[in-house]
Amino acid sequence: MAASLATHGSRSLGAALLGIISLVACSPDRDLADDESSTADTETDADHTDTDAPTWWRDVEPVVRTACVTCHSPDNIGPFSLETYDEFLALAPILAPAIESGQMPPWPPGDDCNTYANDRSLSDDQQELLLSYMAGDMPEGDPADSPPDGPPAREVVPDAVLEMAEPYTPTSADDYRCFTMPWPEDITEDRFVTALEVYPGERSLVHHVIMFVVEADQADDFLDLDANDPGPGYTCFGGPGTAPGLPPTWLGAWVPGLEAGFAPEGVGLRVTPGSMLIMQVHYHATPGMDLADRSSIGVEMQASVDRPAVILPMTNIAWLAGNGAMHIPAGDPDVTHETTIDNTHPVMANLIANGLGAPADADLEIHDGGLHMHLFGKRGRLQVRDKGGGNEACIVDVPRWDFNWQSSYLLEQPLILSPDRELHLQCWWDNSAENQPFVDGVQLEPSDLDWGDRTLDEMCLGIMYITAAK
Incomplete structure (x- = not known):
């Protein structure tokens, strides 16, 4: 089961937000003509439209929806939305350099290492499509030309749901907080986690989540970390903290756009009775936000695996x-x-x-x-x-x-x-x-x-x- 951990490059793109108002104000109005001559020119151009030229609905929107909108949509962690044609049109001048450089969407591994099932990078063809579209007239096209949605992503059917004990309101743009989650007491035998899904409580705040497992004999040490830190949870940065013995092990993780994690068939991670789960959350709260998060996770389990x-x-x-x-x-x-x-x-x-x-x-x-x-x-x-x-x-x-x-x-x-x-x-x-x-x-x-x-x-x-x- 892939444990992905990913945060967002909103700081570098976020600086470009200073120009958004001017971009919107200066973006071309594609529905109105200034005079009779320009109207005639538009009609002439329309008569000779290249039907192979990319349009928003037929070609570009499907790529943006899968590669960008998972972060850049209302109530999500991205600093601006790219859900609509008008939003993409207004932001194209700052998007093109980020896409051309490979900064967005972020994909850190080098190209010559290996191939990955969870590759979020743009293919060469997708990158060329977006750049050529933004370098041209960026026609909207017809919504009826939009390709049908693919099959829905597989969803976790949880055998147990674990939730933060109480809501937490982050206090800074880079707030790392850990929350203890006792393993259900009614599970008295070993279980193997075969799937995990994170349910962010407030998506506009949650930058990423990592889940850790603490063995029963270490649980009290991490409960002490929680008890000695005022407010819900406790501050953590590089990991969930330390205790005598082996460090906590990873169980899974979530970043915006990541689908639920499923183990290969017949495979699972063992969790023993009395264990403690720790949810490390990276919050990204912008000034003026007064929102609370209460995230949770769902897990599928089996009594045994191959x-x-x-x-x-x-x-x-x-x-x-x-x-x-x-x-x-x-x-x-x-x-x-x-x-x-x-x-x-x-x-x-x-x-x-x-x-x-x-x-x-x-x-x-x-x-x-x-x-x-x-x-x-x-x-x-x-x-x-x-x-x-x-x-x-x-x-x-x-x-x-x-x-x-x-x-x-x-x-x-x-x-x-x-x-x-x-x-x-x-x-x-x-x-x-x-x-x-x-x-x-x-x-x-x-x-x-x-x-x-x-x-x-x-x-x-x-x-x-x-x-x-x-």
Whole structure:
């Protein structure tokens, strides 16, 4: 089941909103003519219309509906709507550069890594269609020419629905909040989650959601985090917080436009009785908003599956101490650290034996993969390779890391991790003076960085959904 995590590039496009009023005021009126001569010209042009030229309804609207409107629609997280012809027409001057550069719709993986079932990028033909349309007269066409809708997306039929305990009103444009959700008490045996759907309570606020599972023996530690933070939930940034033992595992995620996540047939993630779910929500509240959110999730479960799945959070255990093993020097624009793991590593051996119930020398299937860094990340790469290097097979490679557009990526074909192969993770960072964040309008001075949960710490994490091979 793909766990996608994605945030929106509304900051960069949002600046262009300053020009929207002038764009609307200056946009051409395609229904009125200024004088008799222009009316005659229009009629002559209409008599010679190229029937193959793209129109809004026949060609462009279907692409915009699937690639843009999932964020850019009323009451959604996008800073402006692109639902109608008039809206698209008015905003075309700022849309064209973003589409041509590949900034929108955001799709971070490099083209030469792998192919993904949840690819949100425009195809070359779609990009060419939109750019040529915006470079021309942008005719509206006839609504009757709009192609029929495709089949509806598959929906989760939940066996359980878990909801935030109370509404929460975010206080800033980048508000990361975690909410504890106890696993239903009446589920007294192991269950395997085979599908998950997030139901955002207030779509105009919810930027993305990540769901984590905390084992029963750690639940009290996370309830303490909640109790010690005033208001509903507790503040969290890089993850749901820490407790003694292994970190919480990912269960699923949501970004606008992402359909419900379904595991492959006969596959599911185990959740044990007494577990705690944690919903991490990134809120994007603009000034003046006074809205509350109460999001929830629905899960489909089975008592047993053919192949249990695990989500492997891969990193170098030595980095977690934050004692310099992942040192990122102040002022250095190009720092890299890398690590490998194979089936003999204690974390992998435990997951194979106890999580998957497979023999130590089993072939494994990697169904999706993602990366996680913080604000100074520059590039990240996760791959399968022969032990010691060579014969690489790319899981995901993000050549231009953007914390606001991180996700995980569902492979069209699972990759095999055999006992004679290893996983290789590498991250790059830019800690130069030019890449420092601003706090209260002042750019910070560079300082040494290391592993940590805080905003100005860093991480290097690979995340994979793994099963035993068929």
